[in-house]
Structure formats: structure tokens, C-alpha cells
Amino acid sequence: MYNSTRLAILGVAHSPTSIFDPAATPARSAFGLSMLVLSVTLAIFLTVGGMLLYAVIRFRQRPTDSDREPAQIYGSNQIELSWTVIPILIVVMLFLSTTRVILDTQAAPKPSDALNVTVIGHQFWWEYRYPKLGVVTANELHVPISDPAKPTPTYLALSSADTDHSFWVPRLAGKTDLIPNRLNTMWIDPQSPGLYLGQCAQYCGTQHAKMLLRVYAQSPEDFAAWIKQQQRPAEPDLSGNAAAAEGQTVFMHSACINCHTVAGTVATGRFGPDLTHLASRDTIASGPVQNTAENLRQWIADPNSMKPGVLMPSMHLNDHDLDVITAYLTTLH
Amino acid sequence: MAHAPVLEAIDQTQIRRRPPLDVLYEWVTTVDHKKLGLMYIGYALLFLVIAGFEAVLMRIQLAVPNNHFVSPQVFNRLFTMHGTTMIFFVAMPVMFGFGNYLVPLMIGARDMAFPRLNAFSFWISAFGGLLMYFSYLGGDGLYGMGSAPDVGWFAYAPLTAKVFSPGHSTDYWTLAVLLSGVGSTGTALNIVTTVLSMRCRGMKLSRLPLFVWLMMVASGIVFVAVSPLTAAQIMLILDRYLGAHFFDTQAGGSAVLWMHFFWIFGHPEVYILVLPAFGFVNEIIPVFSRKAVFGYPAMVAASVGIGFISLSVWAHHMFTVGMGAAGNTFFVFSTMVISVPTGIKIFNWLATLWGGKIIFKVPMMFCIAFLFQFLVAGLTGIMLSAAPFNWQLSASYFVVAHFHYVIVGAIITSLFGAFYYWYPKMTGRMMSETLGKWHFWLFIIGFHLTFDFMHVPGLLGMPRRIYTYEAGRGWEGWNLIVGIGALFQTAGTLIFVYNLVRSYYRGEVAGHDPWDAWTLEWATPSPPPSYNFAVEPTVRSGRPLWDLKHPEDLDENYE
Ligand SMILES: [Cu+2]
Ligand SMILES: [Cu+2]
Numbered sequence: 001m002y003n004s005t006r007l008a009i010l011g012v013a014h015s016p017t018s019i020f021d022p023a024a025t026p027a028r029s030a031f032g033l034s035m036l037v038l039s040v041t042l043a044i045f046l047t048v049g050g051m052l053l054y055a056v057i058r059f060r061q062r063p064t065d066s067d068r069e070p071a072q073i074y075g076s077n078q079i080e081l082s083w084t085v086i087p088i089l090i091v092v093m094l095f096l097s098t099t100r101v102i103l104d105t106q107a108a109p110k111p112s113d114a115l116n117v118t119v120i121g122h123q124f125w126w127e128y129r130y131p132k133l134g135v136v137t138a139n140e141l142h143v144p145i146s147d148p149a150k151p152t153p154t155y156l157a158l159s160s161a162d163t164d165h166s167f168w169v170p171r172l173a174g175k176t177d178l179i180p181n182r183l184n185t186m187w188i189d190p191q192s193p194g195l196y197l198g199q200c201a202q203y204c205g206t207q208h209a210k211m212l213l214r215v216y217a218q219s220p221e222d223f224a225a226w227i228k229q230q231q232r233p234a235e236p237d238l239s240g241n242a243a244a245a246e247g248q249t250v251f252m253h254s255a256c257i258n259c260h261t262v263a264g265t266v267a268t269g270r271f272g273p274d275l276t277h278l279a280s281r282d283t284i285a286s287g288p289v290q291n292t293a294e295n296l297r298q299w300i301a302d303p304n305s306m307k308p309g310v311l312m313p314s315m316h317l318n319d320h321d322l323d324v325i326t327a328y329l330t331t332l333h
Numbered sequence: 334m335a336h337a338p339v340l341e342a343i344d345q346t347q348i349r350r351r352p353p354l355d356v357l358y359e360w361v362t363t364v365d366h367k368k369l370g371l372m373y374i375g376y377a378l379l380f381l382v383i384a385g386f387e388a389v390l391m392r393i394q395l396a397v398p399n400n401h402f403v404s405p406q407v408f409n410r411l412f413t414m415h416g417t418t419m420i421f422f423v424a425m426p427v428m429f430g431f432g433n434y435l436v437p438l439m440i441g442a443r444d445m446a447f448p449r450l451n452a453f454s455f456w457i458s459a460f461g462g463l464l465m466y467f468s469y470l471g472g473d474g475l476y477g478m479g480s481a482p483d484v485g486w487f488a489y490a491p492l493t494a495k496v497f498s499p500g501h502s503t504d505y506w507t508l509a510v511l512l513s514g515v516g517s518t519g520t521a522l523n524i525v526t527t528v529l530s531m532r533c534r535g536m537k538l539s540r541l542p543l544f545v546w547l548m549m550v551a552s553g554i555v556f557v558a559v560s561p562l563t564a565a566q567i568m569l570i571l572d573r574y575l576g577a578h579f580f581d582t583q584a585g586g587s588a589v590l591w592m593h594f595f596w597i598f599g600h601p602e603v604y605i606l607v608l609p610a611f612g613f614v615n616e617i618i619p620v621f622s623r624k625a626v627f628g629y630p631a632m633v634a635a636s637v638g639i640g641f642i643s644l645s646v647w648a649h650h651m652f653t654v655g656m657g658a659a660g661n662t663f664f665v666f667s668t669m670v671i672s673v674p675t676g677i678k679i680f681n682w683l684a685t686l687w688g689g690k691i692i693f694k695v696p697m698m699f700c701i702a703f704l705f706q707f708l709v710a711g712l713t714g715i716m717l718s719a720a721p722f723n724w725q726l727s728a729s730y731f732v733v734a735h736f737h738y739v740i741v742g743a744i745i746t747s748l749f750g751a752f753y754y755w756y757p758k759m760t761g762r763m764m765s766e767t768l769g770k771w772h773f774w775l776f777i778i779g780f781h782l783t784f785d786f787m788h789v790p791g792l793l794g795m796p797r798r799i800y801t802y803e804a805g806r807g808w809e810g811w812n813l814i815v816g817i818g819a820l821f822q823t824a825g826t827l828i829f830v831y832n833l834v835r836s837y838y839r840g841e842v843a844g845h846d847p848w849d850a851w852t853l854e855w856a857t858p859s860p861p862p863s864y865n866f867a868v869e870p871t872v873r874s875g876r877p878l879w880d881l882k883h884p885e886d887l888d889e890n891y892e
Contacts, residue, residue, distance in 0.1 A: 015807030017794025019725040030721040037719050041712040048679065052704055055686040059622070060693065069883070070690050074891050075628035075681075083680040084673065091669045094719065098665050101721040106658040158655075163492045164588055166653060166728060170794040174724020177654050179589060180491060180582035184655035197806075201728045201796040202653075203485050205492060206405050209799035288803065309405050 016197050019170045023217075024146075024190045025153075026105050026173035033101045040094060114187070115144065115154045121165030121178035121200070123311055124207035125273055125286040135230040136261070138273030139286045142216045144223040146189035152220075153189035163205055169198030169215050177202055190217035199287070206309030212287025233264035234276045234332045247328025250321050259312070262332065272312055278332045285310070297326040364448035365863050366433050369455050371759060373430030376459055377423045378830070383466075384418035385826060387411045389819055392783075396816035398804040408800035409483035410502075414465070416486030417506065420602065421513040422462040424744060428609040429454075429520045431751060432548040434759065436524055438854035438861060439542045441533025441870040446526040450519050458516030465509035468502050482506035485798065487599060488569075490580030490591035495573055504573065511566040514559045521552035521559075533853075535872040539892070542852045542875070543626060544612035546633050550640040551608040554601045557644055562598035565591060589654055596647035603739060604643040608636060610744045611678060613751040614700050618682055620850045621697035622689030625876065625888070628681040635674035635681075642671045652723045661720045668718035675711055679704065694848075695769035699750030702777050706742030713738060713788070731791025737784050741822075749776070749829065756833070757847045761859040762840030768832040772825045779821025786814045851876035 015021075022028040119141075120127040128137050143154040158167055160178040167186065168175035176186040190196060200211035218226060238245040251257070257267035263276040278284075284291050284299060285307050298305065301322055303312040317325065360368060391411050394402045403411070433451065437444055445451050468481050482502040484492050493503050528541070528549045541549075569591075571577035578584040580591045619626045626632065648656065648664045656664075682704060691697065713735040717723050726732060749772070756764045790808040802808055846855040855878055857866055874880055874888035 013789055013793055013807060013811075015793035017806055019792055019794065026721075027725070030725050033719055034716070034722045034725070037716050037722055041715055045708065045712055048683070048708055049705060052683055052686070052701075052708070055683060056691060056701055059686060059689050060691045065690060069623050070688055072625045072886070072888075072891070073627060073684075073688060074625055075631065075684075079684070080628055080631045080677070080681075084677060087673045087676045091673060094715070095666055095669050098669075098719045098721065099662050101719075102658050102661050102665070105721060106661070163497055164489050166796075168728075168794070168796065170725060174721060175653050175728065176724070179654060181585065181587065182589065182655070198794065199796060199799075203409075203489070203492070203798040205497065206409060206483075208409075209405065209801055 017170045021171055023192065023194070023196065024172040024188045026186070026188065027171055029101050029104050030174050033098060036097055037094065040090065044090075108187070110155060110187075111151050111153065113150070113152045115152065116157065117141065117143070117154055118157045118159075119167060119178065121158070121160040121162075121167075121204070123162050123205050124200070124211040124307070126211070126213065127161075127273070130227070133227055133231065135227060136263075136274045137230060137277065137281075139212075139283065140214045140216060140281050142218060142223060142226050143188065143190065144220050145191055145193055145217045148191065151189055153187045155185060155187045158184040158186065164202045165200045165204045165211070166202035167198075167213065168201040169196050169213050171196050172198075172215060175201045188215070190215070193217050193219055193222070207307050210286060210288045210307050212283075214283065214287055229280065229333075230277055234262060235264065238328075238331065241327065241331065243324050243327035244331045245328075247324035247326070250317075251325050251328055254317075254321075255315060256325075275329065275332060279330050280333050293326055293330050296329055297322050300325055300329075364444075364452045366437050366445045366448065366451060367759075367861065367863070367865075369451050370430045370432075370434030372459075373426045373433060373455055376462070377427035377430060378833075380418050380422040380462060381427075381826075382830070384415050384423060385823065387415040387418070389823055391415065392816040392819040394800060395802075395812050397813065398802050398806075398809050400801055403800070405800040406480075406483065409485075409798070410481040412798055413482050413485055413488075413506070417465065417482075417510065418462070419740070420486065420606075421510055422458075422465070424606045424740065425513065425517055426458060427748060428548075428551070428606060429458075429517070429524075431613070431748075431755070432524055432552075432609060433520070435755065435854060436527055436545055436548055437531065438758075438857065438865055439545050439852050440528065440531060440536050441853050441866060441872065442527065442531035443865050443869075444531075445523050446531055447523050451523050454516040454519030454523065456516075457519070458513050461509040461512030461516065464512065465505055468505035471501065471505070487595050488591075489595075490569075490586070490588045491582040493569060493573075493591075494581050494583070496583065504570070507566045507569050507573075511563055514563040514566070517555050518559050518563075521555035524548055524552040533866075533870045533872065539630075540872060540875040543615035543629070543632055543636075544609070547608040547612035547615070547636055550636050551605045554605050554608075554640055554643060558598045558601035558605065561594050565594035565598075568594075589651075592651050592654060593647070596650045597644075599650065600647040601643045603736075604639060606744050607739065608639070610703070610747040611636070613747045613754070614682065614703055616850075616852065617696050617700045617747075617750055617754050618685055620848055621692045621694060621700070622686050623692070624685055624689040625879075625891075626681070627684035627687075628677075629875065631677055632681055635677040638674040639671060642667060642674070646671060649718055649723070650727075652720045653727050665718055665720050669715065672711060672715055672718075679708060679711075694753075695764070695766055695773060696750040696754035696848075698770075698773050699746050699753070702773075703743055703747040703750065706738060706746060706780070710735065710738035710743055726791060728796055729791035730795045730797055731788050733797050734784050734787035734791060737787070741780060742784060746777075746780070749773075752829075752833070754848065755854075756836065757840075757843030758854055758859045758861070760837055760840070761843055762836050763843050763847060764832050764836040764840060768828055768835070772829045772832060774825075775821050775828065776825030779818045779823075779825055782818025782821060783815050784818070786811050786818070846878070849882075851879040853877055 022031045116131060118129040118131060126139050128141050144152050146152045158176055158178045160180040165178040166175045167178060172188040172190055173186055176184050194217055196215040198213035200208055238248060252266055257269055259269040259272040261268050261274045281291050283289060289295050289306055302314045303310045394400050394408055480502050484498060484503055491497060528545055568579040572579055572581050578586040580586045582588050615626055645667045646664060649668045652661055717726055717735060753764050753769055789811045793807050795808045843859045845858050853870055874892060876888045880887050
């Protein structure tokens with residue numbers, strides 16, 4: 001039944017971020033609970049709303065009515081008691097079902113095969129660290145799919161470098177806030193490969209709107225390959241590419257390195273996203289901009305034009321420097 | 334005649350209209366609860382128009398994806414100002430305005446217990462509102478041109494810390510809210526004292542009109558809820574200027590602490606606003622159903638119950654901050670429990686309608702709309718109380734739709750009813766029924782276009798407080814409908830304002846009791862003289878004017 005309701009809802013309102021299209025256990029159990037709560041509240045609405053409508057129509061004043069006031073009825077203890085007890089019973093039922101889902105999600109035992117990822121919210125981008133695997137990346141989270149028979153969920157440890165943020169990918173799980181000076185956790189176990197979208201759900205400053213989330217769920221093999229590639233330091237062979245080689249020099253001699261890391265080089269800044277494997281990402285600027293050479297160039301020339309209020313300044317580079325830095329960045333696979 | 338004192342209380346003094354400067358002087362220096370009440374209401378209406386305009390700008394920006402109508406900075410200021418204004422400088426003052434005007438009249442008193450405190454409270458709150466809007470000029474201080482605060486109406490830490498919010502816009506916000514809190518506390522104290530000590534002869538607590546009960550409970554909540562907010566604002570000022578570190582996370586402060594302080598105010602605030610709205614409905618529905626309210630004692634008990642429970646549910650606004658299973662479970666429970674007394678109220682209203690003779694005048698139409706809309710708002714509230722469902726819904730447009738259903742669908746809707754109902758008392762003139770019906774239909778259609786459809790993008794993953802969004806998320810059509818609804822609501826509200834002004838000059842003369850009602854305010858002329866009642870009234874039941882009109886079937890026999 002849940003499935004058919006789900007399909008009916010999706011028919012009316014299609015969205016890649018619908019909470020009615022769950023693809024992982026936490027989202028699925030929230031969805032199950034939501035169906036229960038929705039049907040109970042719908043039943044209450046139809047009953048009480050129906051009675052209200054009936055009363056309003058049935059007891060309206062009619063032109064044929066006499067001038068006499070209607071009978072004055074002051075109350076009835078039996079009736080009061082009944083409409084106190086019935087709601088209490090409904091509340092108890094809803095409370096118990098809710099508690100079960102809370103425990104299923106928050107107190108679920110953590111399997112030994114779980115992957116740990118640390119998520120750090122920044123104004124206005126996401127930092128992802130895979131501590132046991134030695135991988136650091138930004139804005140695009142890669143996780144393995146989880147087989148219900150042999151679950152490999154991903155546990156996210158969430159914190160913030162500045163203001164509050166919230167991690168919300170509706171098809172995977174409800175949201176959990178990233179709060180500075182505090183460590184929160186949540187888990188996801190997407191069961192089929194694909195790209196799951198979401199975005200920051202706690203107002204965090206000017207560009208809260210463009211702090212998008214992209215979660216790539218991959219088959220175990222693809223995920224292992226991705227990890228392997230990310231673990232390699234970026235050692236692009238620049239010998240045949242004069243522009244990129246020059247770009248590297250310009251990059252390493254400009255302020256970029258104070259804010260950005262390129263592993264294995266002097267660039268070790270942590271204020272902005274890690275660029276070691278920038279070219280392996282589909283988007284830049286935390287989601288809203290496709291990662292093409294043209295966009296990269298415009299971004300570096302004037303980040304504000306693409307994301308007004310962003311914390312990366314325009315470096316006022318000349319056209320030549322822009323060209324060569326772009327050429328260099330596109331080699332960082 | 335047995336009820337002579339009430340009749341004598343009907344004074345026939347005529348009010349003359351005088352030169353403008355005299356009038357102005359009188360209003361600025363007045364300590365009369367009625368004049369202060371009207372000033373609260375006028376002040377709230379002014380800010381309603383301003384904050385409504387801000388809402389329309391936001392809806393234009395969001396009507397289509399990737400819109401460039403306003404910049405992100407401007408948008409963030411708009412939602413901050415809209416929320417803060419609507420709560421602190423529209424809803425609070427308008428409720429206190431009606432409370433001020435009506436409570437003494439309904440209990441047969443000549444004024445509030447502390448008339449000067451009353452004037453002080455009004456002026457300090459009014460100053461708060463002006464101060465907040467002054468930030469548009471002075472907000473950035475030395476840093477450049479002015480700018481309004483952009484931290485959101487609940488101003489989560491550490492966004493309010495100096496590093497993230499330089500300049501003075503956040504200071505204006507803090508001080509404005511702090512002053513409004515001082516004013517609210519003064520008025521609440523005044524209302525509670527007035528009800529406890531200024532009632533006329535025979536006005537036992539068990540005979541108080543329900544509106545008075547509800548104003549008293551709401552005022553009681555103000556004491557408990559506003560103090561933490563005021564304390565938090567002071568702590569924030571200490572953080573920003575004296576190097577304290579309450580909420581300054583970069584120096585070890587706690588962001589979650591601010592959330593607790595804010596919501597221990599913020600949730601009860603909903604009840605501070607909705608209980609007076611229940612009060613309006615409790616007065617209007619019986620009169621236009623021609624029946625006594627059903628289950629008076631249950632209504633009182635439910636109101637007091639809501640008052641207490643409302644203090645224990647605040648962290649349902651924080652289900653996503655990582656409270657742990659035990660904390661979440663507790664707040665799920667307390668939040669679900671509050672639906673029981675709330676349900677009792679709806680059932681009692683239903684029973685009041687049942688067997689009555691319902692008259693569809695404009696005040697009653699708004700109250701009937703209130704019943705349906707409040708029912709829906711309560712039910713979406715139950716959805717939000719189920720924590721795992723809340724993890725999906727919180728901070729999404731679903732929440733925005735839910736609390737606008739409460740504030741616009743229930744509170745503002747019943748407030749419009751209250752305006753049509755008591756306007757004749759306040760001015761001596763009736764409001765136009767024809768314009769009233771235009772107002773009603775435009776506003777209600779607009780309300781449903783906006784807020785029914787606003788739930789959907791929330792369910793489809795649209796977070797609140799974003800100045801724009803990408804196409805292809807399935808949100809665009811819904812947001813367009815929402816925007817169109819906002820235009821309908823604007824049209825309705827403008828007709829309402831026009832009706833207010835026009836009726837003042839051209840309205841039919843009302844007489845002292847145009848609705849054939851039962852409570853004491855209708856036993857004095859419209860508008861009432863400054864001393865309210867020439868002779869202190871004596872009452873023998875909860876409906877003194879019913880007793881007067883129906884000597885054959887006295888209310889007191891059923892007490
Ligand atoms: Cu954000
Ligand atoms: Cu609340």
C-alpha cells in the first residue's frame with residue numbers, strides 16, 4: 001500500500017528531492033511513520049471538519065426561523081470526558097509508533113563495516129574527510145551502496161567551522177545540524193547507485209541558498225576505484241602542457257595557496273575547498289556551477305558574479321594568468 | 334427592576350470632535366486604557382502593512398527559479414525584518430491592544446490597574462519597532478550605508494557574533510526585541526493585576542468572559558517566556574561588546590544554549606498570540622450562534638492546561654540539533670499531549686454551533702474560517718511533532734506553511750473577525766458588510782492559494798530562507814501559485830484598511846449593542862466615555878446582558 005501511495009504522490013509532484021521517494025533506511029522509516037501520521041490526521045480532519053461543515057450548514061439561520069433564541073445548552077461532563085479520552089488514546093498510539101522509529105534510527109547498532117566520514121560545514125561549502133582512508137574532498141560526497149544482507153552504511157560525523165548548517169538529502173535521511181563546538185552523527189545507507197541531491201537546511205549566512213549537497217552512491221567496485229584515485233597525490237604530467245605548467249607556478253605564487261590545498265605542493269590552506277582532485281568533480285562552488293573550463297575561469301576571475309556574497313575574493317588576475325591557472329586546475333584529476 | 338445598576342451604567346454622554354492639536358496632545362499624554370488600546374492597534378496595523386509589503390517582495394523573488402529581483406543580501410534582510418516585525422510589532426501589540434481595550438470593559442472596571450505603567454509599556458514597545466527600522470539608516474554604523482539585520486528572526490548563534498555580523502544591524506535587532514519584551518512584560522503584569530483586582534461586583538472568576546480568561550493566561554505565559562528572551566538578548570550584547578562568550582562558539586561558547594533560550598520563549602510565544610485569538614472566537618461564536626458557549630469550565634481548564642504544557646515543549650524546534658533519543662522522545666510526548674486540550678477547545682466550539690442559529694455576519698464568517706484553518710494547523714502540528722517526520726520537515730517550507738497557517742489562518746483570521754465585531758464599540762460606527770465580504774473572500778482565497786500550496790515544496794525538499802532555487806527540483810509551479818495567493822491577500826487587506834477608514838466617517842451609527850450581545854462592554858455607549866461606566870455594574874452571571882434581555886430564562890439559574 002505504501003508503495004502505491006508513494007507512486008501516486010510522485011505522479012502529482014515529481015522532484016529529485018522528494019521525501020516521499022526514500023532510497024535509504026532512515027528516510028524510509030521516516031516515510032513509513034509519515035504515512036501513519038498522515039492517515040491518522042486525515043481521518044481526524046475528515047471527521048471533525050465534516051462535523052463542522054454539517055453544523056454550519058444545518059444550523060444556519062433561515063428566513064423562516066422564529067425570533068426566539070435557540071435552547072441554551074451549557075455543557076455536558078460525559079461529552080467532555082469522551083472527547084478528552086479519545087484524543088488521549090490517539091496520542092498514546094502515535095507516541096509509541098514515533099518512539100519506535102526514533103530508536104530504530106538513533107539507537108541502531110553500528111555495523112563493523114561502516115564507513116566513517118567527517119563532514120565539516122563552511123560558509124558556504126562542504127568539506128568531507130575520510131579519516132581511515134586518508135582522503136579529503138569537497139562538496140561532492142562519495143559513499144558505497146549498502147546491501148541490506150550485508151550492510152555497509154556510511155556514518156557521518158558532523159561539525160562546523162563557522163556558523164550552523166544542516167545536512168539534508170531528503171531521499172537518504174532527515175536532516176542533522178552541523179553546529180560549531182559540537183559533534184553530531186547520522187547515518188545513511190543508499191541501496192542503489194545514483195546521485196542524491198539536497199542542500200543546506202539551516203540558515204548560515206548570505207549564500208545559504210547555494211550550499212548544495214551531492215551524494216554519489218557507488219557500487220563497491222566503483223567506490224574503491226574512486227578512493228584509489230583520490231588517495232593518489234595530484235602529480236599531473238605537465239611537461240607537454242606549457243600553459244598548465246605556467247599556471248601551476250602562478251597558482252603557487254599567489255594568495256590561492258593560503259586558502260586552498262593541493263596535496264603534495266606548498267598549497268596547504270584550509271579556508272577553502274581542497275583542490276587536489278578538483279577536475280574529478282562535476283560541479284564547483286558547492287553545486288550550482290558545472291565544472292567546465294569556462295566556468296572555472298569566470299569563477300576565479302570573479303567568484304561574486306556566480307555566488308554573490310561568497311567568501312573567496314576576486315584576485316584581479318590578468319587575462320593571461322586566468323588562462324594559465326584555469327589550464328592548470330583542469331589537469332587536477 | 335432587579336438589574337437596574339446595569340441599566341444605569343448605560344451612559345449617554347456625547348463625544349465632540351475637537352481641533353487636531355488638542356487631540357494629538359490628548360493621545361500622546363493619555364493613560365486611558367481605551368486610547369492606549371487603540372494606539373496599540375493602530376501601531377500594529379501600520380507595521381502589518383510594512384511587513385506584508387516585505388512578504389510580497391519575497392514572494393515575487395521566489396515566484397520563478399533563478400530570479401534576480403532582489404539580491405541575496407536584501408532577501409535575507411527581508412525575511413529577518415518580516416518575521417521580527419510580524420511577531421514583535423504586529424501580533425503582540427495588536428493582541429495587547431484588544432486586551433487593553435476590552436478587559437476593563439468586560440469586567441466592569443473603569444481602567445487598568447496601573448494606567449501609567451500601561452502608557453509606559455505602549456511607548457517603550459512602540460519605540461522598539463521604530464528602533465529596528467532605524468537600522469535601515471544606522472545599521473552599518475561606521476562600516477558604510479545602513480542595512481537592516483539579516484540574521485533571521487530567531488537569530489541563531491554564532492551568526493550574531495561580531496565576526497559573522499559586523500556593524501550594528503544585529504544590535505538594533507537585539508535592542509528592539511529587548512524593548513518590546515519590556516513593554517510586553519509591563520502590559521502582562523497590568524492585565525493579570527487588573528483581572529484579579531478590578532472586577533465589578535458579582536464578577537466572580539467563574540463568570541469572567543472567556544476572552545478575559547484567555548488574556549490572563551496569555552499574560553501569565555508572557556512572564557515566564559519573555560524573561561529568558563530578555564536575558565538572552567542581554568547576554569548577546571555582553572558577547573558582542575564586553576567580551577563575554579555565552580554564544581560565541583569561536584571562544585568556547587554554545588550555539589545550542591541560544592537555541593534553548595530562544596525557543597523557551599519562542600514556542601510559548603505562539604500561545605501568547607493564539608490564546609487571545611481563541612478569546613475572540615469564544616466571544617464571537619456564541620453571539621452569532623445565539624447560544625451560550627458550550628462547556629465553559631472545560632474551556633477554562635483547557636486554556637490553563639495549554640498555558641502550562643506550552644512551557645514544556647520548546648525543544649520540538651530543535652529535533653535536528655542532535656539531542657539524543659531520550660531528549661527527542663520527551664519533547665515528542667509533551668508536544669503531542671498539548672493537542673488534547675487544544676482538541677477540547679475545537680470540540681466545544683463545535684458543540685456551541687450545534688443546535689444554534691448561525692448568523693453569517695462578517696465577524697462570524699471569519700470565525701468559521703478560523704475553525705477550519707486552525708484544525709488544519711493543529712494537524713500539521715501533529716505531523717511535525719513526530720520527530721523522525723520532523724527531521725524531514727523542519728526548516729523546510731512545510732514548517733513555514735504550518736506556522737503561517739497558525740498565525741495567518743488562525744490568529745490573523747480571527748483578528749479580522751474581532752475588528753468587525755468590536756469596531757462599532759470602538760468608533761460608534763458599523764463597518765461596511767459589503768466591503769467586509771469582499772475582504773473576507775479575497776483574503777481567504779488568497780490565504781489558501783498561498784499557504785495550502787506552500788506545504789508542497791517543503792515535502793519536495795525546499796528549505797526555508799533561500800533567496801533563489803534551481804529549476805528542475807519540482808518547486809517552481811508551486812511557488813508561482815503561492816505568489817499569486819499573496820497578491821489576493823494584499824488586495825483583501827487593502828480593502829480592509831479602506832473599510833476601516835471609510836466606516837469611521839460614513840459607517841452606519843452603531844448604538845451601544847449592535848450585535849444583541851451579552852457581555853458588559855455592550856452595556857455602555859459606543860465609543861465608551863473615558864470612565865466606561867457611570868455606575869459600577871453588578872452582575873449575577875457570566876452573561877449579564879442576557880439576563881437583562883431574558884428575565885424569563887436567567888443565566889444565573891444554570892451556574
Ligand atoms: Cu546554510
Ligand atoms: Cu513550538
